[in-house]
Amino acid sequence: MSTSPSFPSPSRPLKLSLFLYVLSQQATSALAYSWSFQSPPKQCSDFTINITGSDGRPPYRILVIPYGASPLANNVEARTILDVPFDGNSASLTFKLKYPENSQFVAVVSDASGFGSGGTSVAAQVASSDDDSCFDSRTSVQPQFFFSIEPANQIVQCVNTRLWWDPAVVQGTPNFLGVIPGGQSFAIPQGSLSNVPNQGTGFTWRPNLRAGTTMILVGGDNRGNGTAGSSLNVVSAGISPDASCLDSSSPSSTPGSPAGGSYPTGSTTPGSGSGGGSNVGAIVGGVIGGLVLLISLFLVLFFYRRRQRDRARQREKPMDLISADDDDEDEHGDGPGDRRSRNDLPQFYQPEPFTVPDPTIADTDSLDGRRPLSGGTSTSFYTRSGTPDGSVALGGGASTQGTTTRKGAPPRMMRPVNIIQHDDAGPSYASPPKDEEAETIELPPAYTALRGAPAPAPEPPAPAPTSTAS
Structure with missing residues (x-):
C-alpha cells in the first residue's frame, strides 16, 4: 500500500510572516509618487520641485500654466506656459519662475507613464521679491500659434467639440491637454483630422467631463506643450443635458491643498484620499444641519398643537360677561377677604330684597x-x-294677569x-266709604316742602347821645 508524503503544516509565526509580506507588497504596489514645492514661489526667484515615492518612472517634467487674470497694469500678460523637463533620472528640479507677484499658476507633473501621472496642484500664488527683471511689464507675450474651439468659447458636457488650427503655422501635429486644477489632468485623444472651410484643420472631441468642472485647455506641437497658449473654461450642461458619456473614469475636479507655500500633490489614482478632510467636514455639517432641522420641526409642531388646544378650550368655555374675571380674581387675590368677583358689592352695600x-x-x-x-x-x-x-316675591312663582296659578293654592x-x-x-282727607276701600300708603313730606327758619330781624340802631348846655 502506497502512502502519499505528508508535509508539516506551517506554524503560526510562519503564517503571520507570510500575511505581513503579502500586505506589504500590496501596500507598496498601491503607493504612488508625489511631488512638492520646497519653498513658496516668489517673483523672479529660483523655484525647486522635489519628487518623492518609488512609483515614478523617470524622466519627469513639469508644466506650469498661468491661471487667472494678470496683476500687471493695463492687463498686460507677461506670463508664458513653462514646460520644463528634469535632468535625466533626477527627482529634483530648480528653475527660475518668471511670473510677477500676486499672479497665480497651476503646475502638473508627469513621468514616462503619461501626462499628469504625478497629479495637478491647485492655483498657487506668487509672492513678492526685490527682483523684477525676468519679465516685461509693458508688453504682452504671444503664443507661437493659435487654436480655436467650436462651439465658440464653450465646452458642453458630452457634446461634440471641434478643435481646429491653421496648419501653416504648426510644426508637426498639434496636441491638446486638459488640466483640471486640483484634479485629474489628461491628454485629449486626437480623432481623425478634417478640413472645414473657414476653420482650418482639426478634429472632433466629445468631452466626458461633468458640468461645473473647471478645465484649462492647453495646446502645443512638436516645439513643446503650451506653444499654442491656453484657455480657461467651465464645462456647462447645455440646453438638453446629456450624461451618456460619463462613467466612473471620467476626469473630475477633487479638492486640493490651499494655494501658496509648500504643499505636496498626490497622484491621479482613482479613489485617493485627497478629499477625505472635506468629506468629513461635509458629513459633520450635514448631520448638524439635519439635527437643527429636526429640532425646528419638533418645536413648530409642539407650539402648533399647543395653540390648537388653547383654541379648543376657549371654544368650550361658556361666555359669562358678569363673572368673566372670576378666575383671575381667584388666582391673583390679595387675601382671604377678597371679593369673589369684581362685580360683587361690598358687604354693607349689598341690596336686600323687600x-x-x-x-x-x-x-x-x-x-x-x-x-x-x-x-x-x-x-x-x-x-x-x-x-x-x-309668596311670589319670595320666589314661589309669578302670576301674569291672573291666569297663572300656584300649585296647591288658589290664585290671589x-x-x-x-x-x-x-x-x-x-293726614289726608278721608275718602267716602266704599264697598272695598283701597289700601293707602302715606309718605312723609318732601324735603323741598319744608321751610327754613326765618332770619332774625336786624336790631334797631342805638340812639345817638344828646348834649345839654350848662
Whole structure:
C-alpha cells in the first residue's frame, strides 16, 4: 500500500510572516509618487520641485500654466506656459519662475507613464521679491500659434467639440491637454483630422467631463506643450443635458491643498484620499444641519398643537360677561377677604330684597279703586298695575294677569295701591266709604316742602347821645 508524503503544516509565526509580506507588497504596489514645492514661489526667484515615492518612472517634467487674470497694469500678460523637463533620472528640479507677484499658476507633473501621472496642484500664488527683471511689464507675450474651439468659447458636457488650427503655422501635429486644477489632468485623444472651410484643420472631441468642472485647455506641437497658449473654461450642461458619456473614469475636479507655500500633490489614482478632510467636514455639517432641522420641526409642531388646544378650550368655555374675571380674581387675590368677583358689592352695600306683606283686600286694578288725594295740595301720583303676592316675591312663582296659578293654592287677586306724598305733613282727607276701600300708603313730606327758619330781624340802631348846655 502506497502512502502519499505528508508535509508539516506551517506554524503560526510562519503564517503571520507570510500575511505581513503579502500586505506589504500590496501596500507598496498601491503607493504612488508625489511631488512638492520646497519653498513658496516668489517673483523672479529660483523655484525647486522635489519628487518623492518609488512609483515614478523617470524622466519627469513639469508644466506650469498661468491661471487667472494678470496683476500687471493695463492687463498686460507677461506670463508664458513653462514646460520644463528634469535632468535625466533626477527627482529634483530648480528653475527660475518668471511670473510677477500676486499672479497665480497651476503646475502638473508627469513621468514616462503619461501626462499628469504625478497629479495637478491647485492655483498657487506668487509672492513678492526685490527682483523684477525676468519679465516685461509693458508688453504682452504671444503664443507661437493659435487654436480655436467650436462651439465658440464653450465646452458642453458630452457634446461634440471641434478643435481646429491653421496648419501653416504648426510644426508637426498639434496636441491638446486638459488640466483640471486640483484634479485629474489628461491628454485629449486626437480623432481623425478634417478640413472645414473657414476653420482650418482639426478634429472632433466629445468631452466626458461633468458640468461645473473647471478645465484649462492647453495646446502645443512638436516645439513643446503650451506653444499654442491656453484657455480657461467651465464645462456647462447645455440646453438638453446629456450624461451618456460619463462613467466612473471620467476626469473630475477633487479638492486640493490651499494655494501658496509648500504643499505636496498626490497622484491621479482613482479613489485617493485627497478629499477625505472635506468629506468629513461635509458629513459633520450635514448631520448638524439635519439635527437643527429636526429640532425646528419638533418645536413648530409642539407650539402648533399647543395653540390648537388653547383654541379648543376657549371654544368650550361658556361666555359669562358678569363673572368673566372670576378666575383671575381667584388666582391673583390679595387675601382671604377678597371679593369673589369684581362685580360683587361690598358687604354693607349689598341690596336686600323687600318682602311685600300678604294682601288684606283683593281688588281689580282699576281707576275706580284709587283713593283721591288730599284736596288743595300738589301731589305726585304714581301708579302701578298691582302689588304682587308676597309668596311670589319670595320666589314661589309669578302670576301674569291672573291666569297663572300656584300649585296647591288658589290664585290671589292683585289689589290696587295708591301712593300719596304729603306736602303739608298732615293726614289726608278721608275718602267716602266704599264697598272695598283701597289700601293707602302715606309718605312723609318732601324735603323741598319744608321751610327754613326765618332770619332774625336786624336790631334797631342805638340812639345817638344828646348834649345839654350848662
